[in-house]
Amino acid sequence: MRLGDLAAALDLELPAGADPATEVRGATHQADWAGPGDVFVAVRGARVDGHGFIADAVERGAVAVLGEGLPDGVTCPVPYLRVAGARAALADAASVLAGHPSRGLTVLGVTGTDGKTTTSALARHLLRSAGRPTGLLSTIGYELPDGVLRQPPTHFTTPEAPQVQQILREMVDHAATDAVVEASSHALALDRVRGVDFDVAIWTNLTGEHLDFHGTMEQYFADKSLLVQRARHAVLNADDPWTTQLLPMAPSRTTYSAEGQPADWWAGDVVEGPDDLRFTVHTPAGSAAAVLPMIGRFNVANALAAMAGVHAAGVPLAELVAGLATFPGVPGRMEMCERRDGDPRVIVDFAHTPPSLDKALATVRVTTEGRLWVVIGSAGGPRDPSKRAPLGEVATRMADVAVFTEEDHRDTPLADILTEMERGAREAGRSNYVSIGDRREAIRHAVGQAGPQDTVVLAGKGPEATLERDTETIPWDEMGEARAALAARREQDAGPTA
Numbered sequence: 353m354r355l356g357d358l359a360a361a362l363d364l365e366l367p368a369g370a371d372p373a374t375e376v377r378g379a380t381h382q383a384d385w386a387g388p389g390d391v392f393v394a395v396r397g398a399r400v401d402g403h404g405f406i407a408d409a410v411e412r413g414a415v416a417v418l419g420e421g422l423p424d425g426v427t428c429p430v431p432y433l434r435v436a437g438a439r440a441a442l443a444d445a446a447s448v449l450a451g452h453p454s455r456g457l458t459v460l461g462v463t464g465t466d467g468k469t470t471t472s473a474l475a476r477h478l479l480r481s482a483g484r485p486t487g488l489l490s491t492i493g494y495e496l497p498d499g500v501l502r503q504p505p506t507h508f509t510t511p512e513a514p515q516v517q518q519i520l521r522e523m524v525d526h527a528a529t530d531a532v533v534e535a536s537s538h539a540l541a542l543d544r545v546r547g548v549d550f551d552v553a554i555w556t557n558l559t560g561e562h563l564d565f566h567g568t569m570e571q572y573f574a575d576k577s578l579l580v581q582r583a584r585h586a587v588l589n590a591d592d593p594w595t596t597q598l599l600p601m602a603p604s605r606t607t608y609s610a611e612g613q614p615a616d617w618w619a620g621d622v623v624e625g626p627d628d629l630r631f632t633v634h635t636p637a638g639s640a641a642a643v644l645p646m647i648g649r650f651n652v653a654n655a656l657a658a659m660a661g662v663h664a665a666g667v668p669l670a671e672l673v674a675g676l677a678t679f680p681g682v683p684g685r686m687e688m689c690e691r692r693d694g695d696p697r698v699i700v701d702f703a704h705t706p707p708s709l710d711k712a713l714a715t716v717r718v719t720t721e722g723r724l725w726v727v728i729g730s731a732g733g734p735r736d737p738s739k740r741a742p743l744g745e746v747a748t749r750m751a752d753v754a755v756f757t758e759e760d761h762r763d764t765p766l767a768d769i770l771t772e773m774e775r776g777a778r779e780a781g782r783s784n785y786v787s788i789g790d791r792r793e794a795i796r797h798a799v800g801q802a803g804p805q806d807t808v809v810l811a812g813k814g815p816e817a818t819l820e821r822d823t824e825t826i827p828w829d830e831m832g833e834a835r836a837a838l839a840a841r842r843e844q845d846a847g848p849t850a
C-alpha cells in the first residue's frame with residue numbers, strides 16, 4: 353500500500369515533502385521488529401517513550417513514523433504523521449494494512465477474568481464440529497483451521513494489534529470462515545483489538561484481578577465492557593453481578609446461567625461425575641441432554657457461554673450438543689493425570705486467582721472421597737501482590753491440606769510471598785498448611801503423602817512451559833512432574849526389592 357493511501361485511510365495529513373507513493377509494508381510498535389517499508393508507531397508507554405527508538409526503527413528500514421507529537425530534541429529523518437492516540441493509530445494502521453481481515457470472518461470475542469481460554473477452546477471446537485473452518489487466538493497460542501497450535505513471537509493472551517491483524521489475515525488466507533479471539537482486559541484497555549470487527553462478545557465473569565494495571569474494579573469493568581459495546585451481539589452471564597450493568601450496553605444479547613438465575617440459556621439437572629459433567633441445556637430453541645467430558649462445575653457455565661455464542665453465529669442446538677460430547681479439553685485446565693490402582697487422583701489446573709481457586713477446589717471436592725490437597729504458589733515480579741494472602745486463605749479453607757510453594761516469583765524474594773500466603777491462612781485461624789519452596793519437592797510431598805481416595809490439585813501453573821525462579825527461567829512441565837511424583841510414590845510403596 354502507498355503511504356498516501358494509508359494516510360487517507362486513517363484520515364491523516366501527510367507532512368510537507370513526504371512522498372505519497374512510498375510503499376508501506378506493515379506497521380509496528382516495536383522498533384527492533386521494524387523492517388524495510390514499515391511504519392513505526394511511537395507509543396508513549398508506561399515505562400518508556402517509543403519516540404526514543406525512532407532512529408533504531410528508521411535504521412531498520414521504517415519509512416514513516418506515527419506519534420502523538422515529537423518530544424523536544426527528538427528528530428525524525430522520515431515523514432512524521434501526528435495522531436491523536438498512538439495505540440489507536442497502531443491498531444487502525446495494522447487493520448488497514450492487513451486488509452481488514454476480520455470483516456471476512458465471523459469473529460467471536462471472549463473476555464472475563466476466568467474461563468476465557470476454556471470458553472474460547474470450546475467455541476472453536478463447536479464451530480469446527482459444525483463443519484466451519486475456524487481459527488483461534490488464545491493464551492495457548494493460535495490455530496488456523498488445520499487445528500495446529502502455533503505461537504506468536506511474544507507470549508500474550510492477546511498480542512499487540514499488528515500481530516492480531518496478521519494472525520487474522522493468515523486465518524482468512526487459510527480459508528477460515530470463523531475466528532475465536534480471546535480478548536484480555538489489557539488488550540481492550542491498550543487498543544490491541546481495536547480494528548477487530550466482533551460479531552459476538554462472550555462474557556464469562558468479572559472478579560478482582562489485574563488491579564495493579566487497571567487501578568479500580570470500576571476501571572477494570574469499563575475496560576472489559578468495551579468488547580460488549582463493540583460487538584453486534586453479546587452473550588452475558590446472568591450469574592455475574594456485573595451483567596446488570598452490561599445489559600444496556602449490548603446492542604443485542606443472549607443471557608446464560610449455570611446457577612439457576614433467569615436466563616435465555618440455562619443448565620438444569622447438573623451431575624458432576626468423576627470424569628464428566630452431565631446437564632440439560634434449556635434454550636429458547638428447545639432443550640437437550642448434554643455431556644461435557646470435563647470436570648469442574650464452572651465448566652458448565654463455560655459450555656453454556658460457548659454454546660450460546662456459537663448458536664448466535666448460526667449453529668443449531670443439536671449440532672452444539674453433539675460437538676460438546678467430543679470436546680478434548682484444554683491442556684492444564686482441570687486436566688487429570690493418568691493413574692493406576694492405589695494412586696491418588698492428581699489434577700493439573702491453572703486456577704491462580706482466589707475466586708478461581710475457590711471454585712476449582714469446591715468442584716473437585718464433590719468427587720473426592722478422601723482428603724483434598726492443593727499445591728499452590730503466587731507469582732512475583734510485576735504481578736499483583738494483593739492476591740497472595742487471599743490465596744493462602746482460600747487454599748486452607750477449601751482443601752484439607754495446602755502446600756504453599758513457588759510460582760514464578762521472579763525477582764521477589766520467595767520467602768516474602770510464602771509469608772504472605774501463610775499470613776492469609778493464619779489470620780483466618782487455620783494451620784493446615786506447609787510451605788515447601790521448591791515446587792518439585794512440594795508436588796512430591798503432596799502426592800507422596802496422599803492416600804488412594806485423595807485428590808491432589810496442582811494449581812496455578814497449568815500448561816506453562818517455564819518456571820521463573822529468581823533471575824532464572826527453567827523449563828517446566830507440571831503434568832510431567834505429576835507423573836514423576838506418582839512414579840516416585842509407587843516406588844516408595846513397593847519398597848526395596850533386593
Ligand SMILES: CC(=O)N[C@H]1[C@@H](OP(=O)(O)OP(=O)(O)OC[C@H]2O[C@@H](n3ccc(=O)[nH]c3=O)[C@H](O)[C@@H]2O)O[C@H](CO)[C@@H](O)[C@@H]1O[C@H](C)C(=O)N[C@@H](C)C(=O)N[C@H](CCC(=O)O)C(=O)O
Nearest residue numbers: 381382383395397398399400401402405508509510536538
Ligand atoms: C501492562 C502491559 O500490558 N504493558 C504493555 C505495554 O507496556 P508499556 O506501556 O510499559 O510499554 P513500554 O515498555 O513503556 O514501551 C513503550 C513503547 O516503546 C516500544 N519500545 C520499547 C522498548 C524498546 O526497546 N523498543 C521499543 O520500540 C514498545 O514496543 C512500546 O510500544 O505495551 C507494550 C507494547 O506496546 C507491551 O509489551 C506491554 O505488555 C507487558 C510486557 C505485559 O506483560 N503485559 C501483560 C500484563 C499482558 O498484556 N497480559 C494480558 C493477559 C493478562 C491476563 O488476563 O492474565 C495479555 O493479553 O497477555
Ligand SMILES: Nc1ncnc2c1ncn2[C@@H]1O[C@H](COP(=O)(O)OP(=O)(O)OP(=O)(O)O)[C@@H](O)[C@H]1O
Nearest residue numbers: 465466467468469470491650685701702703708712
Ligand atoms: N467460568 C469459570 N469461573 C471460575 N473459574 C474458572 C472458570 N473457568 C475456568 N476457571 C478456572 O480458572 C482456570 C483458568 O481457566 P481459563 O484458562 O479457561 O481462564 P482464563 O480466563 O483464560 O485465564 P487466564 O487469562 O489466566 O489464562 C481454570 O484452570 C479453572 O480453575
